Amino acid sequence: MNRRKFISILGLGTGAVALTTGLTSCGNLESSLSAANGDQDTSYGWNGPTSEMKDIRLQVLAYAVLSPNPHNIQPWIIKLTGEKEFELYVDPERLLPETDPYYRQIHIGQGTFLETAAIAATGLKHEAKITLFPQGMYSNTELANKPVARVRLEANDKVETNPLFAHILNRHSNKREYNNAPLTQAQVSELEQFHANYNQTPFTLVSYPAAKKQLEQVLTKAMKIEVKDKARDMETIKIFRFNDDEVMKYRDGFGTAQAGLSGFKRILVENFFLSRESVEKDSTDFGQQAVTMTQKTAASTGTFAWMSSKFNTREDQVNVGREYCRINLKTIEMGLAQHPMSQVLQEYEDMLPLQGEFKRFFNIKDADTVQMLFRLGTAEMTPHGPRRALKDIIKA
Ligand SMILES: Cc1cc2nc3c(=O)[nH]c(=O)nc-3n(C[C@H](O)[C@H](O)[C@H](O)COP(=O)(O)O)c2cc1C
Incomplete structure (x- = not known):
């Protein structure tokens, strides 16, 4: 099931905002994670959030994995560090050392992930408090086993949904030929x-x-x-x-x-x-x-x-x-x-x-x-x- 099909099957229209209303019923973390394990969706499209995901971290992460990243290698590891907190690490098994020898692009791909998470949080009535490199930053020629970011999700009914939230599900890199027209x-x-x-x-x-x-x-x-x-x-x-x-x-x-x-x-x-x-x-x-x-x-x-x-x-x-x-x-x-x-x-x-x-x-x-x-x-x-x-x- 691809992202668009997912939405149309749920009858939720085209906005991701609408999608969140389908997420409010829920189970515990264990069942949420098993719902997030992809078994429910054998297609190669988007695999979450599902209606079983109660945990706000999982809901946010299910959006964050849709972010642009080099070669779609998905160089992310998440550690769940608190009830509403997770840390993001670079996955050392998912690097592109030949074309990205200093992991610069891999780190850009950490930023895209964090931004998608932050925007998604607003659509889920939360604020993402992001601390970059909470255990210190490492040099731009090395990769240390330290988190890139700690993300704390705080519930806030008054938070305004970022208008970009509505486009997370449709965002993609379009590699096909264009029609030659410059932007107006x-x-x-x-x-x-x-x-x-x-x-x-x-x-x-x-x-x-x-x-x-x-x-x-x-x-x-x-x-x-x-x-x-x-x-x-x-x-x-x-x-x-x-x-x-x-x-x-x-x-x-x-x-x-x-x-x-x-x-x-x-x-x-x-x-x-x-x-x-x-x-x-x-x-x-x-x-x-x-x-x-x-x-x-x-x-x-x-x-x-x-x-x-x-x-x-x-x-x-x-x-x-x-x-x-x-x-x-x-x-x-x-x-x-x-x-x-x-x-x-x-x-x-x-x-x-x-x-x-x-x-x-x-x-x-x-x-x-x-x-x-x-x-x-x-x-x-x-x-x-x-x-x-x-x-x-x-x-x-
Ligand atoms: C740092 C970075 C570098 C990228 N470089 C290229 C590139 O050189 N050529 C290309 O076709 N796509 C490039 N992309 C796009 C990725 O291939 C794309 O984000 C990934 O396949 C996921 O697809 P999506 O953006 O459609 O979700 C890059 C993306 C990022 C974040």
């Missing part, structure tokens, strides 16, 4: 105003022809560099889901559906052109496809955006994740499609010269860190990526 001036103004009100990390939107041309070239070159290395290729192939059986088994990663393939074309590609066996034997064609798709998707885009920060501590990365998540929810509200393209931002050695070229062209200070680079536009929705069951994320 009204859309640019609305996004810039939203950003100025709620975010701090400098945010740039570009639509002029020379910028578009440059980004198309840079992004395509970046993908060419990325797929030149076997270990990097294998990292992506490992998390790529080649068919529905893999999606159902692992409930993470991404596949052809998220790239916009559907119907007969998808069946054809998955059955005759794309198999794990052949791609693992020789990834040349897979890499070439990635380059072609990057070129086509970039060329179909009228507006690009990036967020760059002066500092690059773990806290900065988490905060960027929170801000990126808000922007993504806002663009969904505006009926826009959004898609990160991160290759040129990555820190491995052979990407750095191209990254320098990209920064120089757009007058970005060499010392600044471009944390997220993404495209915006108009396109039909793509199916939601899968998510693991909560029981696989909660460790205590």
Whole structure:
């Protein structure tokens, strides 16, 4: 059952606000967790909250797992630390060391999780009191066994529901080709105003022809560099889901559906052109496809955006994740499609010269860190990526 089906079956309309009204009857934590273990939903869509979830932590977490995260690897571990409290850790088994050697993107993916949790809490008449790095922050080249955040949920009938709550279930990264139209001036103004009100990390939107041309070239070159290395290729192939059986088994990663393939074309590609066996034997064609798709998707885009920060501590990365998540929810509200393209931002050695070229062209200070680079536009929705069951994320 996917998220949209889930809502329509319950007859709750399109708003996540309405969904919460279906959550008020409940059991204890044990039965809630067993309800959250995914058995009730064998599809690869959303797996919670369910009507059995009484525990506010589980309800909030069931929304938080829907947040954007690199390669949909879902790098989260939750420890339940108090009646209304949990801690978030990076899952050390779910990293992308080849393409994200310093775990920067993984930490952005902690921020997106926290922000979705905070927004969901408001829709459930709670406030999320978030303390970042409660046992101290670690350096941005290491991963310590310390919590990224402690989250305390406080009931508050007067809390105003964040308007972005209504878009958590629909938010997704749209990787398909767009229709080439840049954002209108009204859309640019609305996004810039939203950003100025709620975010701090400098945010740039570009639509002029020379910028578009440059980004198309840079992004395509970046993908060419990325797929030149076997270990990097294998990292992506490992998390790529080649068919529905893999999606159902692992409930993470991404596949052809998220790239916009559907119907007969998808069946054809998955059955005759794309198999794990052949791609693992020789990834040349897979890499070439990635380059072609990057070129086509970039060329179909009228507006690009990036967020760059002066500092690059773990806290900065988490905060960027929170801000990126808000922007993504806002663009969904505006009926826009959004898609990160991160290759040129990555820190491995052979990407750095191209990254320098990209920064120089757009007058970005060499010392600044471009944390997220993404495209915006108009396109039909793509199916939601899968998510693991909560029981696989909660460790205590
Ligand atoms: C830090 C970060 C980097 C990402 N980089 C890319 C990327 O380079 N290419 C891409 O197609 N998607 C990228 N994404 C999007 C993820 O693939 C996407 O969030 C994930 O598959 C979950 O899907 P959803 O956002 O539709 O829920 C990135 C997301 C984050 C948070």
